[in-house]
Amino acid sequence: MANSDIPVVVGLDNGGNSNNATVLDATGRFLVDELVESPCQVLEGPEAAVEALAAAMAQVLAHTGTPAELVRAVGLDTPGPASATGVISAKGSTNFSQPAWRGFDIRSALERRLGLPVTYHNDGNAAALYAHHSYFGDEAMRRSSVSAIVGTGLGGGVVECGRVVTGTAGMAGELGHVHIPMYGLLAEGQPVPLCNCGFVADVESVASLTGIRRNLLPYWLTRFVGHPLGEVDLLQAARQVRQYGVDGDPMALKIFEQQAMALGRLFTIVANFVDPDAYFVGGGVVEASPEFREWFLGTVRTHTTLRTEQAERARFALVPDLDMAGARGAAIAALATLDGRSGSADPQPGR
The missing domain is CATH 3.30.420.40 (ATPase, nucleotide binding domain)
Structure with missing residues (x-):
């Protein structure tokens, strides 16, 4: 009240x-x-x-x-x-x-x-701003962070000293369309993923629901012949992958491991441009079981290459109250x- x-x-x-x-x-x-x-x-x-x-x-x-x-x-x-x-x-x-x-x-x-008066942000930037202030509290105006939010696409944002970095055209923080190296991320014979935006091998082409449907699931179903998701429409199957991952399904875990690797490679690039105090991950993984969330975030961190000085200070956390x-x-x-x-x-x- x-x-x-x-x-x-x-x-x-x-x-x-x-x-x-x-x-x-x-x-x-x-x-x-x-x-x-x-x-x-x-x-x-x-x-x-x-x-x-x-x-x-x-x-x-x-x-x-x-x-x-x-x-x-x-x-x-x-x-x-x-x-x-x-x-x-x-x-x-x-x-x-x-x-x-x-x-x-x-x-x-x-x-x-x-x-x-009305202020405006895109939804990814707004969620990134909340994650930053919620996590840092009194320190928010003295800290920086980057958030990657996995959904239909990959949203997120960059926050510096408590404020969203928007850029001249409002396109700053479009993390999904950052190109990442695919060597060591893709399995043997796995095609280079394509993004809806027309880019090849950007983060969203792997770490998004669309990436699962277009790129990851079609490949992994050829490696796990007879998997129940092979009998389902690809869009519906993509939406069900998370629950399979929570249940420990080997194919689903391969998919989410690739997504976590992609986010780790994104954060590695971010570390060399922004060097933030914190890296936040949000999206469907936040809505999964605590064990799955921690495994996914831990895998992201494992694949984020930081210098010793950065690793001693950087924090990894999930976006709360998504x-x-x-x-x-x-x-x-x-x-x-x-x-x-x-x-x-x-x-x-x-x-």
């Missing part, structure tokens, strides 16, 4: 099927400790989707008993590709497929609809804009 004297910001996470919302007060306390979801209506076009975001905000304010007049700013995140200021790519995207979305400025549209991470990261970004703040408020998850 909100304290009626404390200003708040709202975080809105726009997904492919639903919006998730949260409320963060000016002391750094989240007023929501569970998902507060509502339909996103992106398939009905920009106008309907902006109204759905406004409705999501009204819903979470009612859920927390927060008066609308306490809201000082709103943080928004959406899937990409989009500019650093929230303009959807002129080429469109998987989530924003209608022609009306191409080049649409969703941040400004929501700002006009709400009459409040379903809520986007909305919470968006709220943190909004809070940083209040009263010229530097973003030093330290969110307190679950409080």
Whole structure:
């Protein structure tokens, strides 16, 4: 429940099927400790989707008993590709497929609809920001981190001194499209993987659900003849691989080992460009059993080559509260804009 004297910001996470919302007060306390979801209506076009975001905000304010007049700013995140200021790519995207979305400025549209300042990040950057602040707390503004989030694609972000590095066009932190060496990662006779973006041998071509479906599963099914997933549509089979991995299935573990190796090679490259304090991993592995999560993260770390000085300082961890991470990261970004703040408020998850 909100304290009626404390200003708040709202975080809105726009997904492919639903919006998730949260409320963060000016002391750094989240007023929501569970998902507060509502339909996103992106398939009905920009106008309907902006109204759905406004409705999501009204819903979470009612859920927390927060008066609308306490809201000082709103943080928004959406899937990409989009500019650093929230303009959807002129080429469109998987989530924003209608022609009306191409080049649409969703941040400004929501700002006009709400009459409040709106900050914007893509969903990977927002989750990375939340992971950073959640992990470092009081030290967040003095630390750096890189997050890789395995989903349909590979998202993530780079955070330096508590702020997301966006780049001039908003494309910084597109970790999925970093090329990595494949020697020693691919098995004998395994084809070089292709990415949906047209790249060959980037991280996403291995470490993503799409990479499993297009590249990894078709190969490994030829090595594990008679495997039950060979009788299932490839998309459905790819979605089931994680549970097989949790159950210790040898083929599934080969697939996830390759994904972990790919992330380790990505982090090795990152170490030489950014040298962050922490490396975070998120996605489906976070939703698996604790034993599987720890095995996967340990494998990522094993395949991350660091100098001795880096290895003594670097930390590896999982992105927490993944379903809520986007909305919470968006709220943190909004809070940083209040009263010229530097973003030093330290969110307190679950409080």
